[in-house]
Amino acid sequence: MDFGLSEEQELLQETLRSFIARDCPPTRLREIFDADAGHDPAHWNALVEMGVAGLVIPEAYGGAGLELLDLALVAEVLGEGAFPSPFFGHSLASLAIVLGGSDAQKESWLPRLASGDVLGTIAFGEGDESWDPSAWQMRRVDEKLTGMKGYVPHANVADLIVVGLAGGELALVERSAEGVKLEAIDAVDRTRPLYKLSLDAVVAEVLAVAAASRVRDAGLVLLAADAFGSASKLVEMSVEYAKTRQQFGQVIGQFQAVKHQLADMTTAIEPARGLFWHAAYAFDHLPDEAERGAALAKAHLTDVFMQTARDAVEAHGGIGFTWESDVQIWFKRAMFDRAFLGTPPGHRERAATLAGW
Amino acid sequence: MDLKYSEEYEAYRAELRAFLAANWPPKGAGAELSFREQAAVFRQHAIDAGYVARGIPKQYGGSERAADVLKARIIAEEFRRAKAPGEVRGIGASMLVPTLIEKGAEWQKERFVPPTIRGEMVWCQGYSEPGSGSDLASLQTRAELVGDEWVINGHKVWTSGADQADFMFCLCRTEPEAKKHGGISYLLIDMKSPGIEVRPLRQMTGTADFCEVFFSDVRTPKDHIVGKRGEGWIVSRSTLKHERDMIGSAESSLLTFRNLVRLAQSTQRGGRPAIEDPAIRQELAEIEGYVRSHVYSGYRQLTAASKGGSAGIASMLNKLTSSNIGHRISRLALELVGDAGLCSPNGDPIMSVNPRGESGWVTQYMWSLGIAIAGGTANIQRNIIAERGLGLPRERAAQESR
Numbered sequence: 181m182d183f184g185l186s187e188e189q190e191l192l193q194e195t196l197r198s199f200i201a202r203d204c205p206p207t208r209l210r211e212i213f214d215a216d217a218g219h220d221p222a223h224w225n226a227l228v229e230m231g232v233a234g235l236v237i238p239e240a241y242g243g244a245g246l247e248l249l250d251l252a253l254v255a256e257v258l259g260e261g262a263f264p265s266p267f268f269g270h271s272l273a274s275l276a277i278v279l280g281g282s283d284a285q286k287e288s289w290l291p292r293l294a295s296g297d298v299l300g301t302i303a304f305g306e307g308d309e310s311w312d313p314s315a316w317q318m319r320r321v322d323e324k325l326t327g328m329k330g331y332v333p334h335a336n337v338a339d340l341i342v343v344g345l346a347g348g349e350l351a352l353v354e355r356s357a358e359g360v361k362l363e364a365i366d367a368v369d370r371t372r373p374l375y376k377l378s379l380d381a382v383v384a385e386v387l388a389v390a391a392a393s394r395v396r397d398a399g400l401v402l403l404a405a406d407a408f409g410s411a412s413k414l415v416e417m418s419v420e421y422a423k424t425r426q427q428f429g430q431v432i433g434q435f436q437a438v439k440h441q442l443a444d445m446t447t448a449i450e451p452a453r454g455l456f457w458h459a460a461y462a463f464d465h466l467p468d469e470a471e472r473g474a475a476l477a478k479a480h481l482t483d484v485f486m487q488t489a490r491d492a493v494e495a496h497g498g499i500g501f502t503w504e505s506d507v508q509i510w511f512k513r514a515m516f517d518r519a520f521l522g523t524p525p526g527h528r529e530r531a532a533t534l535a536g537w
Numbered sequence: 538m539d540l541k542y543s544e545e546y547e548a549y550r551a552e553l554r555a556f557l558a559a560n561w562p563p564k565g566a567g568a569e570l571s572f573r574e575q576a577a578v579f580r581q582h583a584i585d586a587g588y589v590a591r592g593i594p595k596q597y598g599g600s601e602r603a604a605d606v607l608k609a610r611i612i613a614e615e616f617r618r619a620k621a622p623g624e625v626r627g628i629g630a631s632m633l634v635p636t637l638i639e640k641g642a643e644w645q646k647e648r649f650v651p652p653t654i655r656g657e658m659v660w661c662q663g664y665s666e667p668g669s670g671s672d673l674a675s676l677q678t679r680a681e682l683v684g685d686e687w688v689i690n691g692h693k694v695w696t697s698g699a700d701q702a703d704f705m706f707c708l709c710r711t712e713p714e715a716k717k718h719g720g721i722s723y724l725l726i727d728m729k730s731p732g733i734e735v736r737p738l739r740q741m742t743g744t745a746d747f748c749e750v751f752f753s754d755v756r757t758p759k760d761h762i763v764g765k766r767g768e769g770w771i772v773s774r775s776t777l778k779h780e781r782d783m784i785g786s787a788e789s790s791l792l793t794f795r796n797l798v799r800l801a802q803s804t805q806r807g808g809r810p811a812i813e814d815p816a817i818r819q820e821l822a823e824i825e826g827y828v829r830s831h832v833y834s835g836y837r838q839l840t841a842a843s844k845g846g847s848a849g850i851a852s853m854l855n856k857l858t859s860s861n862i863g864h865r866i867s868r869l870a871l872e873l874v875g876d877a878g879l880c881s882p883n884g885d886p887i888m889s890v891n892p893r894g895e896s897g898w899v900t901q902y903m904w905s906l907g908i909a910i911a912g913g914t915a916n917i918q919r920n921i922i923a924e925r926g927l928g929l930p931r932e933r934a935a936q937e938s939r
């Protein structure tokens with residue numbers, strides 16, 4: 181057994197970490213958080229240069245041909261930096277075509293997605309927690325789509341939108357197509373802005389193979405990885421704060437109560453690293469465990485992240501509750517990770533059913 | 538023990554209903570006034586009739602009635618039903634007024650209590666400073682007596698509502714030679730005084746309900762001190778206790794819980810109302826166990842107090858109990874509102890017992906965290922419970938930094 185990362189994987193994470201530390205330190209993060217675009221195009225170009233845009237796209241189409249684990253490791257580091265990026269939607273849109281596209285569709289889209297010439301995103305949920313493919317209502321008449329999607333990440337900058345249809349099929353829509361309407365949502369997580377998408381008889385290309393559940397599962401794993409990286413960062417920030425903030429003539433980290441709270445936060449998050457690793461590995465190698473692993477990882481890690489975010493605010497006292505505090509940026513990222521693609525109870529219910537309980 | 542609404546109480550309720558029907562909403566010429574004016578006129582009637590400001594002596598504008606848990610409850614229920622403006626809420630009425638009644642000079646009670654309980658004078662609490670939160674007694678804002686005035690210099694932070702307030706009750710260091718706790722005085726400061734600068738601070742909820750307050754050579758009259766010089770710490774303990782009671786108010790936990798049940802009834806989950814989901818039912822009933830404990834503990838405390846006694850350690854548990862309940866409620870609510878958790882809170886300025894719509898529950902979720910910090914963090918509550926309640930020795934650092 182080898183339950184560890186390769187040197188290449190560690191290198192990829194380190195490269196990204198130093199890039200974010202250099203190009204998106206908290207000061208820059210704050211500027212992007214307070215603006216509306218939800219990312220810095222230069223940052224996205226840099227990720228493209230590093231090969232992140234095409235990480236799971238086969239080499240034959242200009243990508244790196246890697247697996248979901250590699251993508252999840254990227255998501256983890258982006259979470260650490262609360263990095264505002266269309267990475268999430270783009271990765272899932274690419275995977276949808278990798279998993280479900282015909283040869284012609286792959287030929288036509290994957291090279292451009294890998295090179296960053298085309299930016300992708302996904303449109304799944306239609307509101308009222310209709311994240312599961314079985315709940316979608318988007319109608320297709322001939323090759324035209326009519327309907328509404330609730331929460332499309334970074335739709336403002338996406339060129340290509342992978343839209344879930346009634347019956348669980350996926351279709352490709354170009355944002356510039358006639359009949360496409362976007363409406364900004366006042367999203368709580370300003371590092372991943374959300375849009376409402378309305379389609380009125382929009383020309384679409386249906387993907388050859390229905391891969392919606394697989395793409396959803398990949399999304400769950402990426403959210404779990406993001407939650408892990410983010411929560412780990414919050415623990416680190418809280419520990420740092422506890423080492424510097426003084427009350428009663430000593431640093432607060434010297435109070436046993438605070439020590440124990442920080443130790444509990446670490447105990448909640450650190451072991452769960454393996455949960456997203458395993459789920460990501462299962463996605464590509466253990467078909468029988470893939471769906472259930474993704475559901476459990478997403479439910480567990482995003483819940484732990486939310487609680488960690490609360491604990492981190494408490495550890496910071498009054499300042500943690502302010503807009504000025506960086507902690508709240510991750511707090512809101514936790515709200516996204518928890519609710520996007522469905523809240524934990526639904527995934528736990530599915531995990532129970534999939535186990536035959 | 539008697540919790541039945543006996544005939545006496547039913548008669549009281551009928552009388553109150555008749556009063557409300559006659560006075561709210563205002564009729565005739567009264568209906569032409571602004572809401573604020575209507576509320577002020579109505580409140581004065583309600584005070585005269587003994588329904589509002591019951592704990593405040595008549596000479597300070599209250600209605601001075603014997604404490605009665607059941608009557609208080611009937612009043613709350615009937616006022617809510619009639620949507621009538623009841624007790625003035627907020628920092629002044631809930632925290633400063635009881636403190637003044639306990640510790641204030643006669644002229645202070647006469648001048649400050651009546652307008653505060655009528656809602657005409659608004660207060661803010663200037664305790665915390667950047668370097669002094671949990672360790673409040675380390676505060677550095679100075680006040681020096683020059684002639685007939687205190688001259689104040691320093692910096693307060695997290696002051697809720699400072700931008701709306703007419704006056705601040707403020708802790709200042711007046712005896713620099715004295716030990717930490719003995720060097721503090723409790724001063725009353727007009728917020729319109731020259732030299733005060735108020736800068737609103739935005740919370741994670743997006744609104745700015747607390748502020749930073751800077752003092753440079755701000756003056757307040759010599760007699761605007763509650764208690765004696767150097768007694769501010771003791772006086773402030775009394776305010777803090779009232780703040781914790783306000784935050785710990787069991788009645789509001791119960792109201793929020795009822796709204797949570799309503800949310801579970803109106804939310805669909807898997808094609809049926811969420812309230813039919815066994816997991817949700819379990820969680821709701823579990824939360825209710827904590828809520829009811831809290832409510833009945835409150836009754837017990839009130840009964841003991843009305844007989845001049847005390848319910849002991851129970852009164853130290855209110856704030857922690859209520860913020861724990863607030864967390865449980867808001868966590869389940871966030872689960873119930875589902876997709877709305879992806880959207881910004883609705884901008885309500887405070888934690889409301891009756892959140893407006895799904896995004897109101899998102900506000901609630903964030904505020905439940907603010908409430909756990911305001912008025913002394915959960916850890917500080919635990920220290921109080923352990924040290925003052927259970928008699929455990931103080932932590933060495935806190936002991937030595939006195």
Ligand SMILES: Cc1cc2nc3c(=O)[nH]c(=O)nc-3n(C[C@H](O)[C@H](O)[C@H](O)COP(=O)(O)OP(=O)(O)OC[C@H]3O[C@@H](n4cnc5c(N)ncnc54)[C@H](O)[C@@H]3O)c2cc1C
Nearest residue numbers: 494495497498662664665670671695697907911912914916
């Ligand atoms: C919404 C809100 C409204 C507020 N309104 C007001 C107001 O109107 N007026 C006012 O004066 N203040 C107000 N405050 C300030 C509040 O009272 C302080 O934030 C609080 O007392 C904590 O102080 P701090 O922020 O300095 O945190 P710190 O004291 O620095 O605490 C940081 C962390 O250390 C922990 N800690 C500190 N000491 C100990 C110890 N001895 N043992 C164990 N753990 C410890 C705390 O629990 C916390 O987790 C408000 C705060 C909030 C959030």
